Amino acid sequence: MARTGWDLAERRPTRQIHVGDVAVGGGAPVTVQSMTTSKTADAEATLAQIYALAAAGCDLVRCTCNEEAAAEGLARIVPRSPVPIIADIHFHHEMALAALEAGVKGLRLNPGNLRKEVEIKQVAAEARDRGVPIRIGVNAGSLHPDLFKRFGGATAEALVESARMELEYFAEVGFDDGKISVKASSVPRMIDAYRLASETFDHPLHLGVTEAGPPPAGLLKGTAGIATLLSEGIGDTIRYSLTADPVEEAKAGRQLLEALGLRERRDLDLIACPSCGRAEIDVIAVAQAAQKALEGRNLPIQVAVMGCVVNGPGEARSADLGIAAGRHRGHLFIKGKIVRVVPEDEMVDALVNEAEQLVVQGAEARLAAADAGAEAAAEADRLALLDDKGADANASETRVELIRKKFGAD
Numbered sequence: 208m209a210r211t212g213w214d215l216a217e218r219r220p221t222r223q224i225h226v227g228d229v230a231v232g233g234g235a236p237v238t239v240q241s242m243t244t245s246k247t248a249d250a251e252a253t254l255a256q257i258y259a260l261a262a263a264g265c266d267l268v269r270c271t272c273n274e275e276a277a278a279e280g281l282a283r284i285v286p287r288s289p290v291p292i293i294a295d296i297h298f299h300h301e302m303a304l305a306a307l308e309a310g311v312k313g314l315r316l317n318p319g320n321l322r323k324e325v326e327i328k329q330v331a332a333e334a335r336d337r338g339v340p341i342r343i344g345v346n347a348g349s350l351h352p353d354l355f356k357r358f359g360g361a362t363a364e365a366l367v368e369s370a371r372m373e374l375e376y377f378a379e380v381g382f383d384d385g386k387i388s389v390k391a392s393s394v395p396r397m398i399d400a401y402r403l404a405s406e407t408f409d410h411p412l413h414l415g416v417t418e419a420g421p422p423p424a425g426l427l428k429g430t431a432g433i434a435t436l437l438s439e440g441i442g443d444t445i446r447y448s449l450t451a452d453p454v455e456e457a458k459a460g461r462q463l464l465e466a467l468g469l470r471e472r473r474d475l476d477l478i479a480c481p482s483c484g485r486a487e488i489d490v491i492a493v494a495q496a497a498q499k500a501l502e503g504r505n506l507p508i509q510v511a512v513m514g515c516v517v518n519g520p521g522e523a524r525s526a527d528l529g530i531a532a533g534r535h536r537g538h539l540f541i542k543g544k545i546v547r548v549v550p551e552d553e554m555v556d557a558l559v560n561e562a563e564q565l566v567v568q569g570a571e572a573r574l575a576a577a578d579a580g581a582e583a584a585a586e587a588d589r590l591a592l593l594d595d596k597g598a599d600a601n602a603s604e605t606r607v608e609l610i611r612k613k614f615g616a617d
């Protein structure tokens with residue numbers, strides 16, 4: 208494939224598994240996962256979360272299965288869920304067997320917590336018979352103590368070895384439908400472990416920085432780890448682990464994949480200029496108002512809010528739609544071309560209206576429907592602003608002059 212100059216590394220080939228009807232690995236689109244926080248036994252509350260997660264862009268949802276009542280909850284949840292459900296299992300292999308009985312489409316086993324070979328094999332054999340994949344979810348914080356000792360800590364090698372041992376148990380019962388995660392809360396360690404896992408296995412990899420914490424730090428850590436690996440072509444499915452509403456995890460996952468060009472845009476992408484001495488509006492307030500008014504309307508476009516008409520339409524010419532302020536008016540533009548000029552207090556309403564029409568009719572039709580004279584009006588405002596504020600709107604050159612004079616005088 209010809210390189211365009213902004214390609215990520217080619218995705219590393221992995222085998223493909225299916226979690227219900229969702230393909231993971233083997234060139235399938237990278238998927239987004241999250242986990243419910245309600246009691247799984249409370250099927251209604253858990254389903255409400257699952258629907259919210261699916262609406263936010265989640266492809267797969269995991270629910271804990273830690274007790275019999277949770278397994279019973281899964282039996283009620285699975286048939287009504289809009290996305291495949293994965294059961295999260297720690298310590299008790301009976302819970303994995305009960306979750307399979309409940310009809311889950313995937314299991315996650317933590318080899319650090321579920322350690323008995325005979326039990327692991329029993330679960331793998333049952334999953335094999337039902338055609339259900341298993342994620343080997345290795346976690347640095349709960350690494351098997353023997354491996355911790357052998358490797359002198361939860362090193363990348365130790366995490367990968369844990370996954371390898373589990374795969375061996377699986378292979379002994381003829382089960383090979385696994386995916387792997389080697390998570391750590393340390394970003395460099397997690398990156399190191401996944402790079403090694405990618406060299407070692409051809410199984411699909413589930414990426415995540417575990418216990419990343421609340422946003423914004425949790426988001427940054429998750430992004431640093433996940434995006435680094437994705438940019439190297441590593442990773443088939445992702446989960447942000449945030450101390451926040453799981454919907455935030457799903458949104459972050461989806462937005463990251465869209466930002467990297469790994470999934471098609473399905474949601475609004477609002478961009479805004481950072482503002483400067485030229486700004487004709489409170490860019491932060493208008494951007495927030497625009498975000499609020501536009502989101503949730505199923506508008507898969509990039510919209511720009513720019514502080515001035517002097518530079519805004521040009522700087523944001525790659526956006527599908529945008530608005531720039533100038534002389535108490537909003538200058539609405541499509542792909543950098545001015546199509547309408549509206550009073551400043553109607554900027555956000557005009558943006559919403561145009562966004563909705565743009566999504567339905569497409570850019571060409573909306574450019575053809577541009578107001579006659581809009582471009583000339585915007586140019587007049589632009590020139591007037593240049594006249595008012597000159598080319599040095601931030602007074603940088605004036606200040607530089609003063610500094611020079613000061614030093615020259617000393």
Ligand code: SF4
Nearest residue numbers: 480482483486514515
């Ligand atoms: S020049 Fe205009 S568009 Fe660019 S940052 Fe300043 S206000 Fe925003």
